[in-house]
Amino acid sequence: MxxxxxxxxxxxxxxxxxxxxxxxxxxxxxxxxxxxxxxxxxxxxxxxxxxxxxxxxxxxxxxxxxxxxxxxxxxxxxxxxxxxxxxxxxxxxxxxxxxxxxxxxxxxxxxxxxxxxxxxxxxxxxxxxxxxxxxxxxxxxxxxxxxxxxxxxxxxxxxxxxxxxxxxxEIIRNSEGLALSSRNSYLSEADRTRATVLHAALQAARTQVEAGERNVDVLKTVIRDILTREPDFLVDYISIADPDSLHELSRIEHKSLASLAVRVGPTRLLDNVILQPVL
CATH class of the missing domain: 3.40.50.620 (HUPs)
Structure with missing residues (x-):
């Protein structure tokens, strides 16, 4: 090399x-x-x-x-x-x-x-x-x-x-679901464990879509409700958008991108999942 x-x-x-x-x-x-x-x-x-x-x-x-x-x-x-x-x-x-x-x-x-x-x-x-x-x-x-x-x-x-x-x-995650990132090195051990709520929230939205939910406002509420289990986390944004244009959607009709950014203490973390409706 x-x-x-x-x-x-x-x-x-x-x-x-x-x-x-x-x-x-x-x-x-x-x-x-x-x-x-x-x-x-x-x-x-x-x-x-x-x-x-x-x-x-x-x-x-x-x-x-x-x-x-x-x-x-x-x-x-x-x-x-x-x-x-x-x-x-x-x-x-x-x-x-x-x-x-x-x-x-x-x-x-x-x-x-x-x-x-x-x-x-x-x-x-x-x-x-x-x-x-x-x-x-x-x-x-x-x-x-x-x-x-x-x-x-x-x-x-x-x-x-x-x-x-x-x-x-594809996103590579640790055994608890946290997306790997160089900035994860900033997290304390406790915050590293608590940060797994990001993936849990996105997975909950994916499960709702697979069960037939199409209303984006409902899906964002599902995500936000799970994130608020950690009240000191600061949510920068929750998005459900077209994966190419990133235009925000009101309904899930095709493959969509659910993404978020959350501040876990001083560390800002990103995560996302693809939402694929069952047609």
Whole structure:
């Protein structure tokens, strides 16, 4: 496995490597990331991974400086997984002096995380586009846990005619149902256990849909009632929307995305499930 820290090094090596699958990450890897890497290794002749904590997708006051990092451990995991090369640039490599360009993917980036974290998805879209141009993958792998991010990347690829297949991997959870996230490291043991209520609330909505419920207001009430079992949790939003446009729905007629963001103490957690009505 090769490790490159500069764009010029990737470009020098890239012609010798051939067709690539690509997993962009911010590091501090867990089984969610590794499930994407393993899938890419199975489906692609070669696999690249990036490790880059992207400053432009963090809003003022967020956790950029303390975001968990462990490069040595990450590289050991990727070497064991059979990755071809890892790209580990510093911020100055990706954003040199006088850098001024950003990408706005439009309406899909405005609600939910976009409303709570203004500018976040412009930072995501810009860095992902840069990474795609540098690495030049045929396929890129993203996790369903960040469902809106996946929608943003699909929009980016479609609008800019990028010749890349976007593959979405399922959410990986711990034994109690908590979606794996690098930010879970911020949780106390007690909060980690209590945070499983997020998945329980979403699962309750899914069960209601499978039993025939179609009214979104009813489903949101089911979710909120379960979340309020932990009265000190702060709910940022509960959404039931089209999974591609993220337009909010009033009824479940087709496959829909139920998602939420909840502050568990100082830690903000995301989770989602797909609601599929039985027709």
């Amino acid at each position: 090769q490790v490159f820290s500069t764009i010029s090094a990737v470009r020098a090596a890239r012609p010798r490597i051939g067709t690539l699958g690509f997993v962009p990450t911010m590091g501090f890897l867990h089984d969610g990331h590794l499930s994407l890497v393993r899938r890419a290794v199975t489906e692609c002749d070669n696999v690249a991974v990036s490790i880059f904590v992207n400053p432009t997708q963090f809003c003022p006051g967020e956790d950029f400086s303390r975001y968990p990092r462990n490069m040595e451990h990450d590289l050991a995991l990727l070497r064991e997984a059979g990755v071809t090369f890892v790209f580990t640039p510093e911020p100055a490599e990706m954003y040199p002096p006088r850098f001024a360009t950003s990408i706005d993917v439009g309406a899909v980036a405005h609600p939910l995380e976009g409303a709570v974290r203004p500018g976040h998805f412009s930072g995501v879209a810009t860095i992902v586009c840069k990474l795609f141009n540098i690495v030049q993958p045929a396929r890129a792998y993203f996790g369903q846990k960040d469902a809106q991010q996946c929608a943003v990347i699909r929009q980016l690829v479609a609008d800019l005619n990028l010749p890349i297949e976007i593959v979405t991997g």
